[in-house]
Amino acid sequence: MNHSATEPTANANDQNAHAILRRVYGYDRFRGSQAQIIEHVVGGQDALVLMPTGGGKSLCYQIPALLQPGVGVVVSPLIALMQDQVQALLQLGVRAAFLNSSLSGADQAAVINQVQAGEIDLLYIAPERLLQADTLQWLQTCPLALIAIDEAHCVSAWGHDFRRDYLELHQLADVFPNTPRLALTATADPRTREDIVARLALRSPRLFVEGFDRPNITYNVAHKQAPREQLRQFLNDHQGEAGIVYCLSRKSVDATAEWLHLQGFKALPYHAGMDTQQRAAHQQRFLNEEAVVMVATIAFGMGIDKPDVRFVAHMDLPKSIEAYYQETGRAGRDGAPAEAWMIYGLQDVVRLARMADESQADEAHKRIEQTKLNALLGWCEVTTCRRRHLLAYFGESYPEDCGNCDVCLRPPMTWDGTEAGQKALSCVYRTEQRFGAGHVIDVLRGQNTDKVRRFGHTSLSTFGIGTDLSEDQWRSIFRQLVVRGFLEVDHARFGALCLTSSSRALLRGEVQLTLREDAAKTKRKPVAKADIQLELEEESLYEALKDLRRELASANGVPPYVIFHDATLMHMVRELPSDAGQLMEISGVGQAKMQKYGADFLQAIREHSGD
Numbered sequence: 001m002n003h004s005a006t007e008p009t010a011n012a013n014d015q016n017a018h019a020i021l022r023r024v025y026g027y028d029r030f031r032g033s034q035a036q037i038i039e040h041v042v043g044g045q046d047a048l049v050l051m052p053t054g055g056g057k058s059l060c061y062q063i064p065a066l067l068q069p070g071v072g073v074v075v076s077p078l079i080a081l082m083q084d085q086v087q088a089l090l091q092l093g094v095r096a097a098f099l100n101s102s103l104s105g106a107d108q109a110a111v112i113n114q115v116q117a118g119e120i121d122l123l124y125i126a127p128e129r130l131l132q133a134d135t136l137q138w139l140q141t142c143p144l145a146l147i148a149i150d151e152a153h154c155v156s157a158w159g160h161d162f163r164r165d166y167l168e169l170h171q172l173a174d175v176f177p178n179t180p181r182l183a184l185t186a187t188a189d190p191r192t193r194e195d196i197v198a199r200l201a202l203r204s205p206r207l208f209v210e211g212f213d214r215p216n217i218t219y220n221v222a223h224k225q226a227p228r229e230q231l232r233q234f235l236n237d238h239q240g241e242a243g244i245v246y247c248l249s250r251k252s253v254d255a256t257a258e259w260l261h262l263q264g265f266k267a268l269p270y271h272a273g274m275d276t277q278q279r280a281a282h283q284q285r286f287l288n289e290e291a292v293v294m295v296a297t298i299a300f301g302m303g304i305d306k307p308d309v310r311f312v313a314h315m316d317l318p319k320s321i322e323a324y325y326q327e328t329g330r331a332g333r334d335g336a337p338a339e340a341w342m343i344y345g346l347q348d349v350v351r352l353a354r355m356a357d358e359s360q361a362d363e364a365h366k367r368i369e370q371t372k373l374n375a376l377l378g379w380c381e382v383t384t385c386r387r388r389h390l391l392a393y394f395g396e397s398y399p400e401d402c403g404n405c406d407v408c409l410r411p412p413m414t415w416d417g418t419e420a421g422q423k424a425l426s427c428v429y430r431t432e433q434r435f436g437a438g439h440v441i442d443v444l445r446g447q448n449t450d451k452v453r454r455f456g457h458t459s460l461s462t463f464g465i466g467t468d469l470s471e472d473q474w475r476s477i478f479r480q481l482v483v484r485g486f487l488e489v490d491h492a493r494f495g496a497l498c499l500t501s502s503s504r505a506l507l508r509g510e511v512q513l514t515l516r517e518d519a520a521k522t523k524r525k526p527v528a529k530a531d532i533q534l535e536l537e538e539e540s541l542y543e544a545l546k547d548l549r550r551e552l553a554s555a556n557g558v559p560p561y562v563i564f565h566d567a568t569l570m571h572m573v574r575e576l577p578s579d580a581g582q583l584m585e586i587s588g589v590g591q592a593k594m595q596k597y598g599a600d601f602l603q604a605i606r607e608h609s610g611d
Helices: 012-025 034-042 059-067 079-091 105-116 133-139 164-175 190-199 227-236 250-262 276-288 321-328 346-358 363-380 386-393 418-430 437-444 450-454 471-484 503-507 536-556 566-575 591-609
Strands: 047-050 071-075 096-099 122-125 144-149 181-185 206-209 217-223 242-246 267-270 293-296 309-314 338-344 414-416 487-490 496-499 514-516
Touching: 012 034, 012 059, 012 591, 034 047, 034 059, 034 206, 047 190, 059 071, 059 144, 059 181, 079 096, 079 122, 079 591, 096 105, 105 133, 144 164, 164 190, 181 190, 217 386, 227 250, 227 309, 227 338, 250 267, 250 293, 267 276, 276 293, 309 321, 321 363, 321 386, 346 363, 346 471, 346 487, 363 386, 363 471, 418 437, 418 471, 418 487, 418 496, 418 503, 437 450, 437 471, 471 487, 471 514, 536 566, 536 591
Parallel strands: 047 181, 047 206, 071 122, 071 144, 096 122, 144 181, 217 338, 242 293, 242 309, 267 293, 309 338
Antiparallel strands: 414 514, 487 496
């Protein structure tokens, strides 16, 4: 059945779904196509679901599992992700469990017994564990409500986080032929979607695309000048807020976290080279404390449900637009203003391309990685609305400029760089395509360095023809020439710049080169903050409720947001419920949480009101 996102349906399952939404989760209405997806899956059909991070993908398989007999099996790629999801579900009164190597043998046996006894509604499991012969054997003895494959882009070589363990999940179609399967992801371009359907052997799945836009996120991209100073200026505009700073290497993570700590920020490192216990401790501090800045490699972030992350900063280029979108999507899950900030330079381009070239992947996969990197580079250099280009990459049109990206807020200047580009290409040719940008720039600017003299480059016709431009300007030109495909980097010769098949047309003046002018080193304008706008009395109650939430979270061993989100506390402040019935009307207060925490929050509200 087809229904619009706002059109109510009248079947019994839909009514029951709404009852579960209200009773368990504490929400009055579904968002977007959630209701349609639930109806489709309950009807026994396969589906591919694309929703932005924070869009409510988990409800699309959790509620069908609660509506039907049997257990809902959820395939998840990370232990930490499973544990966080199960922890949150248990707080809602949902019978959930995970099965992974973090459990002892006895605990794993207990979970299996519970599933076989029909005492578990949702079972989270990693793909490699699910596909073990003994797991498949005992699961075939249990009624299954559905199989949900989360982070489904991991199955595709075109996805940004390919995992070989996902490749064998197509077996589930034969082992459980009558069980509906749904694949879910926040990031998949049209080619990746086709790959997901084929590799998972989904059977005539219906595609649900919720839209990729995150309108509350401001996108800012700048060229790298003085990275640490740029980061400090950015973080000064986010004092007292939680966020993530991504770095490409473990060494950079450690150094950046230490430097930020010395600058007075509550910064913690996180990467795969750290001790497991220390890494877990840092993640818990990020989830449980306020204003923690997590400095991390991409090892951190997947499945992090913390709703009040106010910024995601990239000190280096990620590997693709999909990776960038996924990582920045961890900001502003609560819908309040958030910022995605990134700086990059020519060295990032060289380093990432070298990493792709030196990887153990086959040639086909290397070409895929390079194609994706080129798409990201092109996006970084756009001179029109950044959001429109980002959404277009995922096959989604955006009707007008967004007004909430750096290009819209501060339109970049452009200039005719044809002559400068010709000089740059000519100098690369005259130096025999053997050197990186730094040396070529020295030649162009007439720098009489030891290296320039040693190779006899003071006698070249291109020596000193670029003195009218600064070193930074030339670096910008070379970066954009690489991005536009007029130059390429030869990693076999230590990053030497080489001409391409496109170079001849520019050298002959057959094409005009319009370049983006990099912004000057001026103070950035901070984006809008998550402004609560409370009266003094309301602020006092809000802080009291946050303190109570913190105490309850500590007592129950869960992050504060698992008790109630900030938006739910705000709703309490606005409505001042005086009894259980009124508290149940607050968005985000379900039956289980009402029973666990309702009396405490009502008491706090009464004490503040003087009743």
